[in-house]
Amino acid sequence: MSVDSLVSCLEQLITDDLKLVEHQEVSNGATWASALQSTKDVPSHALTKTIVLKPKTAKSQTVVPIILAALETTSTPSGIAAKAVGSKEARMAAADLVEEVFGIPPTDVGIFSVNKENASKVHVVLDAALIQHNGLLAFHPSSSAKTVFVSPAAVQTYLKSVGVNPIIVDFSAPGSATAPSKPAAQKKKAEPSKNDAAIENAALIGITVRKDADFPNWYQQVLTKSDMIEYYDISGCYILKPWSYSIWEAIQGWFDKEIKKLGVRNGYFPLFVSSKVLEKEKDHVEGFAPEVAWVTRAGTSELDEPIAIRPTSETVMYPYYAKWIRSHRDLPLKLNQWNSVVRWEFKNPQPFLRTREFLWQEGHTAHMTLEGATEEVHQILDLYARIYTDLLAVPVIKGVKSENEKFAGGMFTTTVEGYIPTTGRGIQGATSHCLGQNFSKMFNIVVEDPNAEIGPTGERPKLFVWQNSWGLSTRTIGVAVMVHGDDKGLKLPPAIALVQSVVVPCGITNKTTDQERNEIEGFCSKLADRLNAADIRTEADLRAYTPGYKFSHWEMKGVPLRLEYGPNDAKKNQVTAVRRDTFEKIPVPLNNLEKGVSDLLAKIQTNMYETAKAERDAHVVKVKEWADFVPALNKKNIVMIPWCNTTECEKEIKKNSARQVNGDEPEDEKAPSMGAKSLCIPLEQPSGEDAIIEGTTKCAGCGNLAKVWGLFGRSY
Amino acid sequence: MSVDSLVSCLEQLITDDLKLVEHQEVSNGATWASALQSTKDVPSHALTKTIVLKPKTAKSQTVVPIILAALETTSTPSGIAAKAVGSKEARMAAADLVEEVFGIPPTDVGIFSVNKENASKVHVVLDAALIQHNGLLAFHPSSSAKTVFVSPAAVQTYLKSVGVNPIIVDFSAPGSATAPSKPAAQKKKAEPSKNDAAIENAALIGITVRKDADFPNWYQQVLTKSDMIEYYDISGCYILKPWSYSIWEAIQGWFDKEIKKLGVRNGYFPLFVSSKVLEKEKDHVEGFAPEVAWVTRAGTSELDEPIAIRPTSETVMYPYYAKWIRSHRDLPLKLNQWNSVVRWEFKNPQPFLRTREFLWQEGHTAHMTLEGATEEVHQILDLYARIYTDLLAVPVIKGVKSENEKFAGGMFTTTVEGYIPTTGRGIQGATSHCLGQNFSKMFNIVVEDPNAEIGPTGERPKLFVWQNSWGLSTRTIGVAVMVHGDDKGLKLPPAIALVQSVVVPCGITNKTTDQERNEIEGFCSKLADRLNAADIRTEADLRAYTPGYKFSHWEMKGVPLRLEYGPNDAKKNQVTAVRRDTFEKIPVPLNNLEKGVSDLLAKIQTNMYETAKAERDAHVVKVKEWADFVPALNKKNIVMIPWCNTTECEKEIKKNSARQVNGDEPEDEKAPSMGAKSLCIPLEQPSGEDAIIEGTTKCAGCGNLAKVWGLFGRSY
Ligand SMILES: [Zn+2]
Ligand SMILES: [Zn+2]
Secondary structure (H helix, E strand, C coil), X not given: CCHHHHHHHHHHHCCCCCEEEECCCCCCHHHHHHHHHCCCCCCCEEEEEEEEEEECCCCCCCCCCEEEEEECCCCCCHHHHHXXXXXXXXXXXXXXXXXXXXXXXXXXXXXXXXCCCCHHHCEEEEEHHHHHCCCEEEECCCCCCEEEEECHHHHHHHHHHCCCCCEEECCCCCCCCCCCCCCHHHHCCCCXXXXXXXXCCCCCCCCCECCCCCHHHHHHHHHHHCCCEEECCCCCCEEECHHHHHHHHHHHHHHHHHHHHCCCEECECCCEEEHHHHXXXXXXXXXXXXHCEEEXXXXXXXXXXXXXXXXXXXXXXXXXXXXXXXXXXXCCEEEEEEEEEECCCCCXXXXXXXXXEEEEEEEEXXXXXXXXXXXXXXXXXXXXXXXXXXXXXXXXXXXXXXCCCCCCXXXXXXXXXXXXXXXXXXXXXXXXXXXXXXHHHHHCXXXXXXXXXXXXXXXXXXXXXXXXEEEEECHHHHHHHHHHCXXXXXXXXXXXXXXXXXXXXXXXCCCCCHHHHHHHHHHHHHHHHHHHHCCCCEEECCCCCCHHHHHHHHHHCCCCEEEEECHHHHHHCEEEEEECCCCCEEEEEHHHHHHHHHHXXXXXXXXXHHHHHXXXXXXXXXXXXXXXXXXXXXXXXXXXXXXXXXXXXXXXXXXXXXXXXXXXXXXXXXXXXXXXXXXXXECCCCCHHHCCCXXXXXXXXXXXXXXXXXXXXXXX | CCHHHHHHHHHHHCCCCCEEEECCCCCCHHHHHHHHHCCCCCCCEEEEEEEEEEECCCCCCCCXXXXXXXXXXXXXXXXXXXXXXXXXCEEECCHHHHHXXXXXXXXXXXXXXXXXXXXXXXXXXXXXXXXXXXXXXXXXCCXXXXXXXXXXXXXXXXXXXXXXXXXXXXXXXXXXXXXXXXXXXXXXXXXXXXXXXXXXXXXXXXXXXXXXXXXXXXXXXXXXXXXXXEECCCCCCEEECHHHHHHHHHHHHHHHHHHHHCCCEECECCCEEEHHHHHHCHHXXXXXXXXXXXXXXXXXXXXXXXXXXXXXXXXXXXXXXXXXXXXXXXXXXXXXXXXXEECCXXXXXXXXCECXXXXXXXXXXXXXXXXXXXXXXXXXXXXXXXXXXXXXXXXXXXXXXXXXXXXXXXXXXXXXXXXXXXXXXXEEEEEEEEEECHHHHHHCCEEECCCCCCCCCCCCCEEECEXXXXXXXXXXXXXXXXXXXXXXXXXXXXXXXXXXXXXXXXXXXXXXXXXXXXXXXXHHHXXXXXXXXXCCCEEECCCCCCHHHHHHHHHHCCCCEEXXXXXXXXXXXXXXXXXXXXXXXXXXXXXXXXXXXXXXXXXXXXXXXXXXXXXXXXXXXECXXXXXXXXXXXXXXXXXXXECCCHHHHHHHHHHHCCCCCCCCCCCCCCCCCXXXXXXEECCCCCHHHCCCXXXXXXXCCCCECCXXXXXXXXX
């Protein structure tokens, strides 16, 4: 069959708009992609691959080759294709075999090379992901110098017309055609190398690299494919789409209510700071100066003085605190704002983790006593910890920063520290600072001390107020993604998921009547309505895609619970719930729908936290000798050591735990070369036999006497 | 008594820290203020005035002069002081009389010039506002070259020590010592001139100018003294303190819920736009270009290309809409963001009304049909109207903007228009635009039209999406302040007030025992707790100030309801509620507290809206002849006319209704010189005998045939 007659045949068979383009001859996926890029009028599409395999066959039997069509991105081990046709193994067919069967060289073969003449001589295997693909597919119509764009449905229609009943193989679920299972890749223990980062057995519409093999690429794919983030044309700036912004809204809603209970009120301070005010406060601003963005022009007018965009609001706010706080009766003053700040980082940006503009809240409070300030620092730290544990299902360690790591100009900094298993690195979650009186002295925020006696000059002694500042940013979202996500994509804790459960109509086949289909879909809508009415955020996915496509889609987006409903469920008055965290299938009786779903969501929330915590706990190791320190780090641990709590020792530890690498080499996410920083001195110190014995226990860093257990690790 | 001995006497009497400074001799308040400004170590204080009056006395009687001490800012008509001592009138005492009584010239006299020797020869009258003042007072200690700073309590202690029982006069409430009443000034009908703008009879801790006399000054005072706004050191930027930001939070909470019901989701787009993207979109951006702020530097590095701060987000968002909208199944796309935008205005800034950075929401949606888009434009407009009417108690007129006034590049603009009675000007409240297909064509936001037939080239015709954008800003707050505020300050509708009711302990006198006082205050706390538990936002004001001071304080801050509780109320098992809108006193039985207060708040909300609406309605006048147009405007009306709806006529009306003034003269808020703009074509058109008769009714502007009733007015 010639290309022209094939195309006209296809046009007759399929109702889609058929599109054919010509280009130079290509020999593989890469040259094909590049040829299409330089061709006009190419619609949006996914590349495919069509492979001819020769299954292992007894010598006495005729060889029946396999023609396998798959998405270019699908990893298609030949063994799985072989198994699908009842053989044990298969290998790539030689060119002469291909010529013999199809009459063309292997590079020209496409799925449309199967025709009425050769149909009976081959097994046709289709990749399930290809069938489920949402959009046009690119195939060679028996010529590698041409490409035809057709829908997955058109492929099936065509094959039917030539008398082929293709075997559909879900390469993401080996050994099980129905129930998804954890990708085999996750069960491997050996350290994967970047070369085999491509996912072999994953859900194929989505993430194409394994989390544990190419973490930066995985992170980027998860964020973009799940619709959390869109990359923006200014480096370091990202669009937060509703799928991620809703998490921020959930955090805001919870935290805002909690701080209002503490008497905090919200306000809004300007985005701009005059250079005079910003620079007034030298010590503190020194750290920010290299990252400050400056406005120098408005319209066509040069400004008389450049104006800074706030990198944080201390200097914006505190001159006014000095004005507003006139008496001890004005204390405590507790203000917070939800805003964005700009820090023009020149380092490699990362969505949520290191961005030039980010959303956060910044609380700034003033107190009459250090005790009052300290109490609040810990109240806020507890709230931050609860955001991680209760909302994001991420375990954190509360602690105090070392002198070296504390907020510049502050008195002490408390922190919640997270842990990213894939890289074995610690990550600062949020910080609550006691600023002491340093800022109040700088900005002259002063009251008369009502408890002091009047001095000899007849004046009541002045009291510089005690200040705190505390902030939590959208970094929270990045941490949750990195901790929970897997090779199928995002995994969202129910507490912060925009969609907590998705209802998918199932079991609709060619035999289903329109009426039955409408009934099932209508019922799915009603299930979603019932759940929404019970405050369980639910969507019914009634789009014209296959259930398999929808499963992968919502798994990639991390929806905690899938509710399948089809004729079998109808008979049993149930929905079939499938958990995103365990893939467990649980029937939920319809008369217990709301409670059943709600209980499952609660279980998922708990399980996600406990799973993350077990993994984290397994990677916090106590080390008492320096010899064990770097080996522990290299096993992706964060490390607790008896520590002398000196800056000198801290710097030595960092230096001595850094790998020797060429300074120009980019950081390897999997094997970071950086030295270990002090993450925090945990509030909860080991006790019992592990307790520090003053005067006896030695610092694992320097051998001097230890004062505390310190938590160290490579970190973000 | 010499100054020195007076000071030492004062020091013995009073426990306050006493402060005395010397300066040049002064002759009045202005020279005094300036002398103190150039003197070192002057504490924060309020100036006072001490006046000696000679009451009208029968010839047979001895003249007993009045020595009156008041805040400098208190207007103290001599008639009121006279009345307080039982005389009909009084005039300024001649210098010889003052010398005779006090032994010093009038400019040296201060309240401390009253001593044991002369106490029996004079009436001492004190301004209630002086007694209630929160802070130090400045007096001359019998010498105009010296100033002593003392607390109000010290004044009373001193007077007591010299045997004087002063007469306290509340100059803000003539004829009534207890129940506050509307200031007499408001009852005047004559147009006040700016010269008598100073409030004669207002609550004195607060606003010192009359709303109807010096509106810009009044507006500034209300915003700053009520704690809504703090002026910032960058012109056109303001700090939103919790007292105003909480109103924005209330609006956000309500509107966000409503738009989510419509399927809108929130996201966040970057603050920055590259110059390339911003300038891509020439027509639309032309209007914003003169106001765009440009970042050209980060740290010490000059950026390769300047980066703009968004003045609005069309150009930020729509390139991505083109990417995200691939199919008609992606429609409608409904995104919103709560953010701040920057428009570097060079005109005179006004808090909330014209600021260089402001908070708003911007919704941007895409639809498959014009009908779908239009339906949403009106859904949003209705929500905007409800924010004004239901939350802010401000009446608005819904309408469509004229061609000349619509959003540049859009298809049509709908608006809610408010009215500011004091200036008689219209004000645009919020706008909901249908952008038509102009932007989708510019940014190539396109889908295949699922309803069109496949064309001859085999392609399905493209459909450019129909877009809307809609925005509402913190201008809302400014409008509510301007509409409702009065000479006592802010007046907040209960729906958006941070504090809806304030509990003030009353009736505590010198005879009250500590135990009784504690009981009353404790009970007030409990009342507040009860109300807060019933979701009525309540504070108990237990500060050590007089009830009168607290009344004025909370009236100035606009709290809708004051709840007084004292021994009399305790006996009757009630609180006494006082409405901010009517000053009506209503006893509320304690066993009906929550419902009683809630009902009163609902009544206040309704009454505020109805009062504002009645005033607005009285100032929307129908005019059918041009001759009546400008006179109607000059009576602070906005004007409905039968209109031809042409841009030419609109421009003529503006030109012909402008007053002839010198171009350099600043705008007079009371008598604006500007011409009348078209505010909108109201959706609700006059009917019945006022209906436009096509082909007959003439345009009041140009005499051609009228098509619609158009609303015109001077405006913000
Ligand atoms: Zn050490
Ligand atoms: Zn006209």
